[in-house]
Amino acid sequence: MSTETIAGAAGVTRRQGLGILSSLRDGKGFDIVLVGVALCFLVALAGLPLIYNVVMSFQEVDMFNLGTFARPWVGFKNYIAVFAQPETWPILRNTVVFVVASIAGQFAIGFGLALFFTLKFPGASYLRGLFLVSWVMPGLVVGAIWNWILSGDFGVLNYALRSLGLISENIFWRSDTSFSLWAVIIANIWLGTAFNMILLSVGLAGIPKDLYEAAELDGATALQRFWTITLPMMRATIGAVISLGLIFTLQQFDLFAAITSGGPNNSSNVAQYKAWEMSFREYDFARGATISVLMILVVMIASVIYVRSTRHEVRG
């Protein structure tokens, strides 16, 4: 109703002073300019590159034709070449492991912390907010710190694990091919846990308290209340948090650059890092674009799920 009033008021003024200028100041033109400038910018700097990416993945791009638009079309040759590379499948496997393990770790720890902080005690909200420092730190600094913590001979993590009796010999997190991916996963779980926790806390705060009181009167145990009230009521939030986790995990680049650089021998490489390496290490922009197109499709599917689950939450 109130939007109609504004549009109505704008309509009155438009009839008084005709012309584009007064519309800009008083009418729909004002709104259109505000949105239009921003959207034009986004289309030029995100939409066009997106299309250009798809175009390049069907072209042959080398150092000589990099500066021109007239490049030979090669059909699906780049796609075939990417899948014919022997390292492609291990890298895809790594990407799946990285995404699943990161999200599982961030979600489990984040949910545990969020549940803990729903217990009311003095300082709870301040301490909970403090966890978010991991989220505002530059990714490269986080990577540098974990690189040092995970160092093989002098790393403090190995020292802690040895002291606890969990390992007898040092683990060479960064240079052992069976641990290098996990080195990045550990750092990424640390990085994302706080964000998961904050979003899950918001969801938990939205559950009506009388549901729990009623269940308690009916004699439900804490575990039963968790399964029958908390989890079902959190379904939309959990969907949003997990799809956001997928989106953020697939954006993770800095930690790879700072901890393992995808090595040794691609054992910790993932698709989003490989796409960059293709373009900026091997200067094969066409194949870099090809991997990017494939990964962007995955991210977009995840974000459609995210948008749908947040819509659901707004209504319900």
Place this chain on the structure above:
Amino acid sequence: MTLTWRNRLLLTVALLLAALYLFPLYWMYVTSLKSGSEMFATPPTFLPTVPQWQTYVEVWTTKGMGNYMLNSLVIAFGTMTLTAVLGTGCAYVLARYRNFWVDVALFLILMLQVLPASLMITPIFVGFNQLGLLETPRLAVILALTAKTMPFFVVLVRATFMGVPQELEEAALVDGNSRIGAFWNIVLPLARNGILVSAILIFMQAFGEFVYSKSMIQAKELQPASVGLNSFMGPNTNEWNKIMAYATIYVTPILAAFVLLQRRIVSGLTSGALK
């Protein structure tokens, strides 16, 4: 168990959890103050025996950090300003109307938010190269980064504008204000805090940006601190006390700003992130 004992117990557990979680940060500060031999001690020392404050001065001068930090500031400030100028108006309109086209615009903006930078950099680099934008690499990074940060900014600020009572704007219009006048004098001041917090979040994000700068800025004197840190950390480095000193200098201003504004940042995030 009385309520105070319960509170004390919970607070202790919470402090322990926070200490465990923030240990990496503590380890950065402690390592940065250790001497070259102490950092390799086994078992590691958890407090430096003799704090080596001069490491900071040494790293700052030998690594040319002043220049790196200046470039980071230029990129962060440019990105924040451009994002705020373009994004605020867009967020305002998207908060004021509810129709099909607003839904379409919101959906497009959300879609753009999710595009990973390391995947977008290939077409952006090639395109910017053709346009000659790589001649001014810091501007190129600001432009590319603004496209990346603006969707997030719009989502957060839109939530703020939705909290501004529409009746106030209508009253201003009835009183004879133009749309521009009502927006500038009534709506913007009321949404100021939300816009500021979101802008600071964008600033922090841009201050730590790495992918675009690493790919587009070749000249060392124009690179930001993240790229400088990356080149400092060679594959076989053992100067961890100096690297941690670099990291400390780089990250402490951000941490200070975060601790000061923590409540606002957390509430701004939680109000916008799920809408």
